[in-house]
Amino acid sequence: MKSKILRVNMDELTVEFENVPEDYKNLGGRALTSQIVADEVSPKAHPLGPNNKLIFAPGIVTGTNSPNSGRISAGGKSPLTGGIKESNAGTPFAKTLAQKGIKALVIEGEPKKDKFYILKLGKDGEQFVEADDYVGKGLYKAYEDLHEEFGEGIEITGVGIAAELRAANAGISYTDPEGMSSRYSGRGGLGAVMASKGLKFIVVEEPEENMIEIKDKETFDKGRKKLANALMEHDVTKKDGALNTYGTSVLVNIINESGGLPQRNFSEGSDDRSDMVSGERKAEEIKKRGGVRPHKCSPSCIIQCSEIWTKEDGSDPVGVLEYESVWSLGPNCGIYDLDIIGELNRACNDLGLDTIEAGNTIAVAMEGGLLDFGDGEGALKLMDEIYNKTPLGRILANGAEFTGRAFGVDRVPTVKGQSMPAYDPRPIKGIGVTYATTPMGADHTAGYAIAPEIMGVGGEADPFDTKKGELSKNLQRATAAIDSAGYCLFIAFAIMDIDEGMEGVVDTVNGVLGTDYSIEDVMDFGKEGLKVEREFNEKAGFSKEDDRLPEFMKEEKLPPHNVVFDVPDEEIDSVWED
Amino acid sequence: MSGKVKVKLFAQVAEIANGKEFELEGVDVREILKVLVTEIDELEELLFKDKDHAELRDDKIVLKDGRNIDYLDGLDTEVKDGDKISIFPVVGGG
Structure with missing residues (x-):
């Protein structure tokens, strides 16, 4: 495997490339960030202290020409939740990091002096640059200035003023295709973790050689085409479909009309x-x-x-x-x-x-x-x-x-x-079960029950029905796998309804890794990843009592349907049964 | 008994109708939609699988007062004065 893990030591301002351990070879994205956090971070560590780490990992297929594969995961112990966190984003930064041959970036330690640095991963090597001029600067201007300082052909990730405050709602931003700071691993305060390491930005230069290895090109290409066909065929994801025409906020009206x-x-x-x-x-x-x-x-x-x-x-x-x-x-x-x-x-x-x-x-x-x-x-x-x-x-x-x-x-x-x-989880109860149980804290992307409950995509489920443990469990497992593969979660709309699309995902992953995973293995892969995250949270002090929605949602009826969140605790807890 | 209901269309369905709201009368959702497609011809093929108006197309979502009619009585869901019908293409996002 050409790809390496790049360990960044902020105590000494040094970097070291490491071979990818055998156990990590078939992991990527979320599965990899969560596994490294579980292996290297004490669950009791202070999220902003020297013992927490910040991990970046592109997905397994990220950087290839498979459709919608431009995702990167950031992970660490969250200052917002006190539990494990993975937050992924779609950005050209993901592709560039992957093509540079970096399977994961592990940021650890903290500088002795209270200073911020830029880490440049350039064609000619790695270097730390002082970031004094960027402190207190808004990210739009900062990204413009970084492009000026480091030239074209770079992608950036970085943190802003909120992270300088070490605030629990500080996200990590990435460049969009125009070079602006509009793409985010927003959730869970990982920006504050990055700032606590004294790291303000990482600037990656496009590599001269694409380091991505595809072990079985034929299987990969077959899968890539199958997935593309499914995305172009499904009503939600196709050209001129709802997402393409109106963007994600096409949901405003349907969720509003549904009373949620x-x-x-x-x-x-x-x-x-x-x-x-x-x-x-x-x-x-x-x-x-x-x-x-x-x-x-x-x-x-x-x-x-x-x-x-x-x-x-x-x-x-x-x-x-x-x-x-x-x-x-x-x-x-x-x-x-x-x-x-x-x-x-x-x-x-x-x-x-x-x-x-x-x-x-x-x-x-x-x-x-x-x-x-x-x-x-x-x-x-x-x-x-x-x-x-x-x-x-x-x-x-x-x-x-x-x-x-x-x-x-x-x-x-x-x-x-x-x-x-x-x-609102009161009239759409499956999403409430996901909010309650995902190791991430309230997060819709972790098991998007809205698809079957509101859109009738990936099956159908009455949003008022309280039997939602099984639904949320299956969605969470599938999502954990997609987040690790490096695909945008929106492929789920197509692959849940079109078998060829699901085959395409598995084929592309097998093509890159040279593995022989089946579609059934996908759910097991997701299940294993969730287990790692859940165990970290348990050691950090969480129990099933933390898998609950706020009290007012169980007591206060939400108009216009005038319903409360009434999924029984046993049903919620069933997410974690086999 | 028939009822007068408000019908709201959204996204691509609204674009075809060049306007979003109607007030129509009928006994159930099927009858309301049948009246609607007589007002806007292009909607017939867009909403129904067939000319008999027996089944809705799978890529459409119809709500009555915020509840998907699939979880009520489908096209046979009765309506009364003041109810609201909302019609969407299948949407996604998140």
Whole structure:
């Protein structure tokens, strides 16, 4: 195997290439980051202390020409949840790192002096550069300056002002195809872990030689074509399908109409004004403004759900406004104005904040009386508090649960300290089981029950039915495998319905690794990965009592369906049975 | 007994109809949709598998008051005054 593990020692500012241990050879992405964390990080380590580590790993197929394979996982012990964390993103950085022959980057230690560094992984070797000039700078400008300093043909990952505060909602940003800081491993505060290591940016130069080895090219090519066919055929992922035409926020209307789009800090499940921030409205505006839609977040993508949102006159591109971001910074705060949401999203990308957590934090601050629901200008001013590193800004940058405590709020939508995405679990119960049980804290991507519950994709399940343990379990296992393969999770829409697509995934993985995995093995692979994560959390002090939704969701009926979250605890716990 | 219901269309279904909202009368969802396709011809093929209006196409989602009709009585789901029908193409995201 040509690929290596690159160990970065921030105590000594040294790097070392290591051969990939036998046990790690068939791992990638999430399975690899979680395994390294489990093997090398004490579950009791302080997330911001010298004993935590930050791991980056491209997926198994990342960097190849298989469709939608441009994912990278970041992993470590989370400052937000106190448990294991993996957060993945689609970005050209993933491909470049993989083609450079880096199977994983392990960042460890912390510099003796309180300083920030840039790690350059160049054609001519690796070097550390002082990052003093970048401290306190927004990430949009920082990425521009980095391109100027290091030249073209580079991809970047880095952390912003929120991470400088070592705040639990600091994400890790990556370049998009335009070189902007709009792609994120947002969730769980891994940006603060990176900053705690004294690492501000990693700059990777495109390698002269592509180091990716494909052991069985014939099987790989066969699989790649099968997967591409499935993606081009399925109604959700095909060209001119819903994702391609309207982007991820095509979901705003259907989730709102289903009564599950949380409004004003999860106090109602729908509001007619949500249509003003829907994917349909946004696509129309982007066209008018001369933004870009559709757009790909990474080179191999054929779904192209991304876009470039701009100001009204077409200036100041933000990048994509995802469904989750539009919801969290919009309806969840009682804000129904795409321009304000766009500016809030810009501030998140610039400060280096996870948008889901940031929106929930603002909503909780609104609930706590700091400002009124619907006060968009006020929400933007809260972002200024973080820019200015004020005590209030430091509270807000630590996320919804911390802010809820600071302002005496008892309705805080979190599990294991991480706030919920854009689906209220009371009228859509399967996603609630995923929020409750995933080792990541409330996370929709970990087992996306919305597909069968709302879209009728990958089977059908009544969202009101409380028997959802089996559904969430299977989705979580399949997802853990996809996150490790390095594929965008959106391929799931196609491969759950089209067998050829699933075969394509397995063929491409087998092609790269030279293995002989079957489709059945995929679920076992996912199951093993989840077990590693679950065990880490148990050793960190979590038990099944932590696999629960907040009290208010079991007691407070959510309009318009007026339902509570009533999945019995035994059903939730069944996710972890064989 | 028939009811007057609001019908809202979304995404590509709305684009074909050049406008999103209708108020239509019928006894059940099937009848409402049959009235709808007489108003907008192009919707007939888009919504129904056949000319008998026996089955909805698999790539469409129809909600009655926020509940997918698949989990109610399908096209036979009865409607009453003030109900809302929402029609979507199959969507994805997340």
